[in-house]
Amino acid sequence: MYKNFRYEFKYIINNRLVEALEFYLEKVGLKKDASQNGYYTVTSLYFDTPALDDYHDKISGLKYRRKLRARVYNDNFYIAKNVWLEIKEKHDMNINKMRASIEYDDWMYFLKIGNTFKIGNKYKENKIIQKFLYLFHIKNYRPHIVVKYTRKVFIADFLSGIRVTIDRNLETCAWKVFMDNGEMSDVYRGEAVLEVKFTQAIPWWFGNMLKQFQLSRQSFSKYTNSVDMLNKHKHIAR
Numbered sequence: 001m002y003k004n005f006r007y008e009f010k011y012i013i014n015n016r017l018v019e020a021l022e023f024y025l026e027k028v029g030l031k032k033d034a035s036q037n038g039y040y041t042v043t044s045l046y047f048d049t050p051a052l053d054d055y056h057d058k059i060s061g062l063k064y065r066r067k068l069r070a071r072v073y074n075d076n077f078y079i080a081k082n083v084w085l086e087i088k089e090k091h092d093m094n095i096n097k098m099r100a101s102i103e104y105d106d107w108m109y110f111l112k113i114g115n116t117f118k119i120g121n122k123y124k125e126n127k128i129i130q131k132f133l134y135l136f137h138i139k140n141y142r143p144h145i146v147v148k149y150t151r152k153v154f155i156a157d158f159l160s161g162i163r164v165t166i167d168r169n170l171e172t173c174a175w176k177v178f179m180d181n182g183e184m185s186d187v188y189r190g191e192a193v194l195e196v197k198f199t200q201a202i203p204w205w206f207g208n209m210l211k212q213f214q215l216s217r218q219s220f221s222k223y224t225n226s227v228d229m230l231n232k233h234k235h236i237a238r
Contacts, residue, residue, distance in 0.1 A: 006161075008095050010220040011194040017213060018166060018192055024212070025154045025164055028205040033153035042167070043148045045070045045077065045175060046223050047141040058224045063092045067223060068132060068141055070107070071099075075148070076182075083107040085132045095197075100128040111143070143175040147226050148184060149193075161199035168192045172226035187229050193220065 013021065026032075047068040048054045057065045067088045072080040082101040089096045102110070102123065110119055116133040123129040135141065149170040156162035170193065171184040178184075194215070196206065209215070 006095050006097075006197050006199045007093055009196045009217050011196075011215045012188065012218055012220065013166075013192050013194050013213070013215065015168065015190050015192055018168065021194070021209075021213060022152070022154075022166070024209060028203075028209075030154040030156050030162070030164060033155055035153070039150060039152050040073050041075055041148065042151050043072050043075060043077065043146065044222075045146050045178075046144050046226075047136065048144040049139050049141060052144075052227075053139070055224055055227050058221050063090075065090045066135075068135060069223075077107070077111075080104060080107075085129060087128065087132055087135070098128045098131070100126050100132075102129065145172055145174055145223070145226055145230065146178040146184070147172045147187075147222050149222075156203065162203055163197040165195045165197070166192055167195070167222075170222065170226075172230060174230060185229065187222070187226050193222070 046054075047070075054065065054067050067086075069086050069088070070077070071084045071086055074080060077083065081104055083104065084099050084101050086097060086099040089098075100123075102119065106119055106122065110116075116137045120130060120133045147170070149167040152166045152168075154164040154166075170187040172187050173182075173184040
């Protein structure tokens, strides 16, 4: 269980640049995350309200936004020992991510029954789970879409607080499709998402990286882009 306050800058890059970018990051002193040799799969289930409030908050450009999601670090929610419940809040440039894990049996009960009270009683000392369940209940959240990708992580020294991730093979499907047959569709074929996450000052090499690779910062959301792709790139009418 933890809270994580940080800034995030995002960039869309062509897959052909990934190898050169990885070489650059290692050259300036970043190290691959030791976890699974730096590579792992991220599978996230995003929740939203019946009116898709979180989706519309993003495309409307509200400064304060929130997402609720469940996340595992493999291909499937049904083979994980634990599932992370996450609340991601954004206020202007500041990101606050809160997460805590629940056991697999509790997750399965939550999915099948949708009852927040039993889970809440078991994890009553966990403030993050309590907040997640409160929001889920009060706003009538429901499972919406699954987003999956392969992530590679580079980290700087402990004091700098710099973390760089490169996400490839981004794909998505509706939650019902995921449960039925798991068939997913590409979101950004041939492209990757670069995220630079930091808590303090921008590192010295950052500006040079942007210039060398001709990177332009973008307001990018895996969730909303996945929703748009599933709806033929047309925003959902409100």
